[in-house]
Amino acid sequence: MTSMATGSGSDAGALPVPYAVPNLLALERADRHGSPPGANDWTRRPSADHPNPVVLVHSTSGNKQGNWQTLAPLLSNEGYTVFALTYGAVPHTPWPIDAIGGITSMKRSARQLAAFVDRVLDATGADKVDIVGHSQGALMPNYYVKFLGGAAKVDKYVSLAPLWGGTDLFVTIDLPRWLKGRRTSVVARRVLYGISKACQEMRPDSAFLRELARDGIYSDALTYTNIVTTLDQVVVPYTSGCVEGPNATTIVVQDEHPESNVNHLGLMADPIVARYVVDALAT
Template sequence: MLLHGLGATYYEDLNVLQGWLAARGYCTFASTYGAYPGFPFVGGLRDIDESAAEIAAYVRQVRQWTGAEKVDLVGHSEGGFQSLYVTKTQGIAGDIGNVVAIAPPTHGTSFANLITLANLLGAKNGVDQVLRLFGCVPCTQLTKGGSAITKIEDGPIAQEGVHYTVLTSRYDELVTPTETSFVREPGVVNQYVQDFCPLDPVGHIGEAYDTNVWNMVANGLEGQPDRRFVCTAGSPG
């Protein structure tokens, strides 16, 4: 199950990775969470807890559809944060097998960086108009000391029985310092893209589309975090 980032949708952000995973044999699901009523074209802008409840309900629905004992979560940016957050806060840890979080603002980032991200995405899909009309609740909740950050940092983030991989780039310009993405707890694999591909300059948005990141996602899902692959040139954006 793939979780998009701030201001994105199920068909824009992780959709290409979803197709790649499906071609690899995965049964994949995605939906737009956190959209305002009447405007389904921009997601991830509503209250973090409201979105988390929505995602948890979808996890249960996917399990019902498929008969699967557990669901794997792969998220980017806010979606990466949500993959960690819903597993901890929504009573569904027993339903989750693997979490792979790409560039999550786990320990908070700056308000300016989240607004920059929203504006960058707005250049493509009109999130700027939605921000003017409704605002961006996660833009404060995901800052250092924000309500969602305070909640996820209250006790261990990693839940028993769930396998975690956190990925980010040393050149991520929006979730900074980049170390704030990582979960420094027993059993969590934390990796920089450059640990595998030192010359990859990929930035925050590009991490969703970078084939090096995709291979690292597959490594995490398949329990082979150190498996090597052929590196490609990443996007600095």
């Protein structure tokens, strides 16, 4: 399903907005290391109505164009200056492996995000950015916010399927043990060990999550919006993303739309969720 977005940037030249989960591999084949429509125009300046550039942060095993075929053009049509990065790819691997992000340690990824945000601020002249993240991309940026200076550079933080308390899905995953005694290529080992690092950090009560929550999940300097679905099959339980805070709002899609069957991946391409994101950024 494809629709034309409405909003301050909508006109005859508005970008089409597809509401369907895209095929990452097909996108990469068509445009190697490409950006989603409406994102990464480094000559575009923020408008007075939307002075904060929006940085889109993808999920585990996603990338900048695979996750944001819906929200990048939608937000661009709404008048936002939009940027997206691929972070956490395994170094020294060939294409298309090097286009798969969100694999390495989230601390390493947070440093990549910090450098990207600095580049966005330098290019646009803005004082702060807003962040929209999905899954790991809704968790990892908070490490940047809390420990790498991001609190002074981020205003609104919108999370699709955050996992502040981790996910039970990764409790049984132990790829290093599984790899022992198995013959695999060097590239495969790099990728699997990388995935293992990110997955272990997302386990409940991991050292990474304990550090992130040590003084409370949220930074006082930001406004947080958590958007979750009861049908999430990756963030288990989905309530891992429902942490209360004076500067945090949590939206459970089915509370207002009980008919919704949106799942974990669907959050990044659902029209109801997309409107929640637009509203959160506009607040």
